[in-house]
Amino acid sequence: MDGIPIHFYLGVSALLFFLGLVTILARRNLVYILLGVELILNAASLNFVTFSRYGGNLDGQIVSIFVIILAAAEAAVALAIVLNIYNVFKNVDVDTPSELKN
Amino acid sequence: MFQAILATSPMLSDIQAFLPEIYLTVGLLLVVIIDLLPGMTDRRIPALLSLVGLAFAARVLWQQMSGEPRIEAFGGLFVVDRFALFFKLFTTIAVTVVILYSLAWKRLESRMGEYYLVLMSAVLGIFVLVSSQHLLMVYIGLELLSIPSYILTGYFKNQRKSSEASLKYVIYGSVASGTMLYGFSLLYGLTGTLRLDEIGPALAQAFSESGNPEATALAFLMVLAGFGYKIAAVPFHYWLPDVYQGAPIPITTFLAVASKAAGFGVLLRYMYLVYGAPGALATLSDVDVVAWVDKLSLLIGIVAAVTMTLGNLAALRQKNVVRLLAYSSIAHAGYLLMGVAVIGSSGLEAVLFYLVAYLIMTLGAFGMVIYLSNSVKSEEIEDFRGAGWKAPIVCGAFVMCLVSLVGLPPTAGFVGKWMLFRGVIESGMLWLAVVAGLNSAISLYYYFRVAKALFLEKSEKEYTLKRSPVMAAIIIGLSVLVVYYGLRFGGLIDLVQQANLFAAVQ
């Protein structure tokens, strides 16, 4: 593992971050948007673990555990809201709910 | 981190510092238990329990206020200083009023146990957030505040507007917090530490030694994006009008006052520790660093100017009072950001003072909306026509709050704005003060339109205004406070000076 330069990890994490961002911006399905958010969180998590591995203290790994747990909590609430949107609007397209406008 | 905690072994003192949060937690667990017991169906019981929890927390906060000026707990993760106590007491007051509003608002009827449980978790999130001195704590606090906010926004789950609002909130919110977290990870990579007070000097050192301004700037901007979403600064403001309009009005009040203030609290602490504290970036005299610091100030100044202008211009054409107040809240975030742009002793005091003024006048304004919408069953301005003469004293008090929101004397809003303007001009950003002055003039128009509808226009249909002595007392009390602090602001300035992070150093 020591043979792998840190840039590789950072590159993967940056890639994950941008894939997440693109998913959020390009997809219309709410469930995919939530998947994009998870990608962003995982990118950050990977960064934390990488820096922890190469920087020499454990803080980053502890953060990544918290990130996983908070991400699950957030995902649960977000999915519940999406389910509710489906119940109310009969659709999980991001453009369907559009009652609140100027 | 564990070694650090072990080293500071007397954990009991840590727990003492954490006592307000523990009282809140116990309060919300009691709400859960009460909600499970059969026969406890009265919707006032959970509210009462929450108020008791808040009262216990407030008592400890008050004791801490006269205790040591600064306590670090849990190995420096958590800090109890005057600044944190200021925001905690602020939140306690705001949430007490929000709970009273929730009791008074007629449309909240079912599932009240859940409502207060989730509301109190959000309060706990604010308490953690404003006390955190560690990036992990900032993230936990922010999520603990945000996740309950999403739930509360979508509280009326059969209503289309409420569901839509919560959806928009959760999507914008989770993207912003994810981006912020990525920024945190970059900061961690640049400095090797997660403690905010260590990040500042480490970042300054890394900056002046290796000169990695791109990575530093990227990390900084990503973190600011997360905070910017919480305080709804342009360009992270899209969610705010929809969320405020769709959420139950007491929750809108909570988001507008407590949540926004918490956002400013953590933003100010971050800006102070990472940026403005001794040894941090803004205090270095290196030429490159000075240029970088100037650029960041200018950037925040521009964001402030755009935020207030956009908020005020959009508020001009609103027909719904809640939406109007939502845009006005964006504009006020812009005013407050002026103080952040010139972060320094006077800028920080101005922000804190203006937050108190903002708390009082915004609570008053939303209280009036609740008072009227109980009778009118609507939040459109045209439905409020002629209401002023049905309840002249309360509506007069409301108009006083509006005067303060514009920033005219003799109100607290005026004093706060004056302090902000002074701070900005002292730091040589005259253009920003000019923009803010023009914005205040614009805002006069739309606030006046609401007052005009209340007092100078005739109602088209007949209805009787339901009396609510508690609500009336709260609104009148708030307007008295607005005027009182507009005339006798010395005590409040003392409080704000105590909470000043810059002053605590000397």
Added chain:
Amino acid sequence: MYFDYTNVLIFFLVGIGFVGVNMVVGSLLRPSKPNPEKNSAYECGEDPIGPNRVQFDIRFYTVALIFIIFDVEIAFLFPWANSFQEFKAAGLGGLVFFEVLVFVSILFLGLVYLWAKGDLDWVKSTEAQRRAALAHRRAEEAKETAADSAKSESATELDLTVAAEAGHH
């Protein structure tokens, strides 16, 4: 470094071999009595016949959401268990154990809350669904007919909701 990858390779090979051997042994030993029900693909209790974009039963999501929360919270216990000895050596064993008890009992309270509210019940969900469908139908009807009398005073909770919505249009 290369040794690590050899381990992985061996692990893969053993894994594939294990599955292959078991399948072969199983097919030699078991009796063969096929019927249509048995031959159809199993899909978590869903009817596998029809278009593949079927709507999943909403109850699965509810259970999954509840599961994921409690599942992931356990991740907190691993670092705790790992560092417990250290704390114990420092004379803080009791306190640290008490803290994790508090943590677990809060989780447990959450579970009890879910149970009491009926969210762990398979049946209640369908009931909730039926009620939601009914509420939706009533809302649709009410919206068509009662656009004018939207702001009527005496209203049940549901009607009030509808009225508030209709009022904004």
